Amino acid sequence: MDCPRCYALVADDHRSCAECGMSLVGSCRACDAEVQARANFCHHCGSDLRATRGGEDPRPRPIVAPPGRRTRSADGDSTENRQMTVLFCDLVDSTGLLETLGEQYWVVLSAYRDACKMVVDRYEGQVAEYVGDGVVIYFGVPIAHEDDAQRAVRAGLGILAAIRGLSPRVERDYGVSLEVRITGDTGPVVARSSGNGGAPAAYGRALILASRLKAVAQPQSLVITDDTHRLVRGYFQTRDLGPRDLGRIGRVAAVHEVMRETTARSRLDVSLAFSDLTPLMGRNLEVQMLCELWEKVRSNRSGHVVLIGGEPGIGKSRLVRMLEEHVAKEPDGWLTSCFASPYYTNSAFYPIVDLLERVVIQFRTDDGPEQKRTKLEGWLVQCGLALEEAMPLFNRLLSLPGKELDQLDADPKTVKQKTMSTLLRILLARSVEQPVLFVCEDLHWADPSTLELLDLLVQAVAQSCALVVLTFRPEFPQRWNTVGYHTQISLSRLGREPSAQIVTAAAGGRPLPPAVLEQILRRADGVPLFIEELSKMVRESGLLREVSGRFELAGALPALNIPMTLRDSLLARLDRLGGAKSIAQVAAVLGREFPYALLRTVAATDDDDLLAALSQLVDA
Template identity: 40%
Template sequence: MDVATWLRDIGLGQYEKAFRDNDISGEVLAHLRAEDLTGLGVTSVGHRRKLLDAIASLALVSRSAPIGASASLKTALPLSAPTEAERRQLTVMFVDLVGSTELSRQLDPEELRAVMRRYRSAVTDEVDRFGGHVAKFLGDGILAYFGWPKAQEDAAERAVKAALRIVAAAGGIKTQEVPHLRARVGIATGLVVIGSLGEGEAEHPDEIVGETPNLAARLQQAAGPDRVVISETTRHLVGGIFDLEDLGRQPIKGIGPSVALWRVHGIGRSESRFEGLHGTILTPFVGRGREIDLLLERWGRVRRTMGQVVLLTGEPGIGKSRLVRFFGDRVRGDRLQAIHFDASPYYANSALRPVISEIRRSAEFANIDPDETQFRKLELLLGRALADTTGAIPVIADLLGVRTGEQHSLRDLTPQQRKAITFAALLNWVEGLATRHPLLMVIEDAQWLDPTTLELVDRINDRIAQLPVLLLVTFRPEFKPTWSGAHVDWIVLERLDPIEAAAVAEAVAGKRLPQEVLNEIVAHTDGVPLFIEELTKAMRDLNVLVDAGDHFDLLGSLPAVTVPVTLQDALMARLDSLPPSARHAAQVGAVIGREFDR
């Protein structure tokens, strides 16, 4: 397929060079998503939607017409969208515009149409921003999926973040008759079957069957204006990432007499995503003795003013964040400073977002703080590191979006000049912290760092050898760091052996487990700590274990092992990342089982 010709055919030939420079072939084109297009420089929301629609059209015509033939689709579906119905876990969002009937009486039909277009566009933009899929427009209601057509390991978290932004975005839409629009959102997570239920023109590949969409719609009805309400399963998946209010168990028509409801007030104040998901009380740490010894030895060098970098890599769920947390607890008794940059896939194209988030958290900014309060808090924070803050204050305040009277001098600078003085201020802040006490600087999930933050880390690495700083960077194997030098070490986390895996399972259970249960857990988790923890919790909740003092006894036979809800999205995301042939092989393997004869 000639991608350049295809782009010209759909009227977007201006992106030919960007696609060519990034090696976007016809095969790669099929798998592009909204965030990929943003990375290619497609900043226009309208152009992204047009491209996604055109890519979706390829999926519909590829089996019967030449690639590039046109077709229309109301919503954007990647080419990888399944053509057959499949069973999978999905997070479903239902958005409703409050007071739409009254609005239709107040506004002229043309004005109402303009308002509805703005409302739909705002919802669609936020769903797209977090990798969701708008499935249907139902009058003033909007149905969206997270975790389809491509699974996401954090689908529930994405949905809740999108919902909070949708409520805020709706509130920003005003008319002369209406001060602002008000939306309400319901979110539920569960197993569904997704696929077409119709024929011919009525065929829609994104129709879902199951209780989950009904529950999401009912939760939306139970939510008040400007509120987001989520189900118990969704709450379980997002952990402590958000500030939640338990609304108790309420009767929900068509669902049940007692359904747990949770209201989302906003983002929580966890130090990191790991802490938000797992809380502050963790299971006992098992294994990784050599890795901890290496980190402690490097920390000893740091205390002798010999800066060190440790690159910690491993597959998802292997325990990178848990190792960082355990090491932090081990050195907490030392007098030290700490900085935590937490990268996120949502902000991989937002310059210095991890840095901004860390400074706002460390300065204890609150959303309701006026600029004067934020300015004073920033002064206090920088004053702990710098003897003279006059040069750094206006620069970092400008980075954080805090208005001051000293920023007028920055307005005439070029982007390159602003970046240079921002980097200088941030590097001085880091060095100032290190001169007070040894500094532990953690960068989590470096595979999602934006280019500007990566460049800043390069600068830090260049200076670190002569500073009492330990830079500890975690990342997945697909990320290829360029940092090197005598002060740089690698730790590659491998899977746990069966003895260590059994020890983790019993640590999670809190007591000795029957050997039959241990064997099942070890056999099905392949030494991945996250899988071991979640499967052990699922086993514990099956009500087949009885407390016998210092151990558990098994009641009857052990039921068949099923995938815990907390692992469904992560495992499906891995499957969806495979090419079709490998995915088919995995499906066949799932039927055959792990052991079979010729």
């Protein structure tokens, strides 16, 4: 059987878990017979043990709601079906550490736990439980992000790095070294959140799988299942460990060790890397407009700003990519692009720092501080900047050590203003030599300092030969739309014809059966990303068979599930709705169309609150 706390495999005749020490036996309060901790009824007298069991029931409560629907108990606790990525992290040879350290073990254990939590908090995960030397970490519960699997893997790599940094200090002070194993899986769980603010709990196969992978992971390694790997493919360099037998849970198709991050910054980067980018459909007017604006900037030698807005998955980056490909064909064009990141919303100038380190100066992961300083000096000389003025600013910007830092003005505001004016000078100087395309994407995640720099750039670009393209989601507040040299492009959802063209392209150029096509178009509702992912899921599901160069249904057509690749994104959007989320969940049970009166009756709320919630859902 499985331990209900840590999910370790326990022999049927064991009375406690060898991993976490939890007792696996109890007694029936009716007849005093000994029973297993996970039993629902007493084998001797038939009494219901669930009603009399002391403490929390380790199993999920019965769920009668459909996926995504929330149920609420009398004590205020709520339960719902969610997708979650879980990490298990445990110390290597913790028993040996305990024997060596004695009472000092708790000092070391506390430092290890603090190191783990600091990394998890950075990526907005949840430390769900400490089980002995193990740390159980949730991503997607209680709050979802559209990239929870990525966040989990980044956190896992971050914990490995943190332990590498902590171990020498522990070895110096206590004479022992630290190593960890980290394992992870993604899948559906039943998640329970406490009405009194307590820690959330989750139950599901993903937790068992992640726990069992500890038998596969080597010290100081991060190992994930194929389901998690499918969600993070391209963002990380991995090593295929092949299929593995995990005991009673069965054989898993593939296991992967995560080595390091790649340079991919978006879904578009990943699609380009794997050559599975579908053609852009339904955006001919927008592409033509962007290309014409670029040619106008080139010929008139006067700058322009383009603001591209749209919901997630609508095709903002894909549209920008078409412009970049056009500019790349020009012999005199110079283009550069950067991205804001949800992981660095409070890191000053992060998109610019990432651009400089990754593309412009080209720091390598194995470069030491002196190598980075040498590369930085060379680039500053190329830009025509005086090193005595520029090196202190860029050492601070790029977090490099150096005696020049002592020369900086003590006032942070002055340093910030000098940094922004220097960066602006570099970009505008380039536009004197050749036409420049500067792209900054995902500004809804941009830090305040980056937005201030863009304010200066937008003000100055009219007198330059530069096209500045900025992309963002609808929640980004209106900015820069009052200048006379800007163009606003708001991307709407696609119509039926371009949507169907994407389905065919994603199916390898062969049409799908009409019933399948209709269901994809209805569920995707004109969002290109949803169309692509649903189409790919159908191709891989076994629902179709190829006959004479076309697809036919292999059997009855069921209702299409939401692809795993989209579940985190949809859950994140739901979680951001606040009180309107419960109305969305009720409406989902009623169907795509329903009378307002029926929703009001089922939701059991007054008209003012219901109309406000519906308005919020429409805006979302």
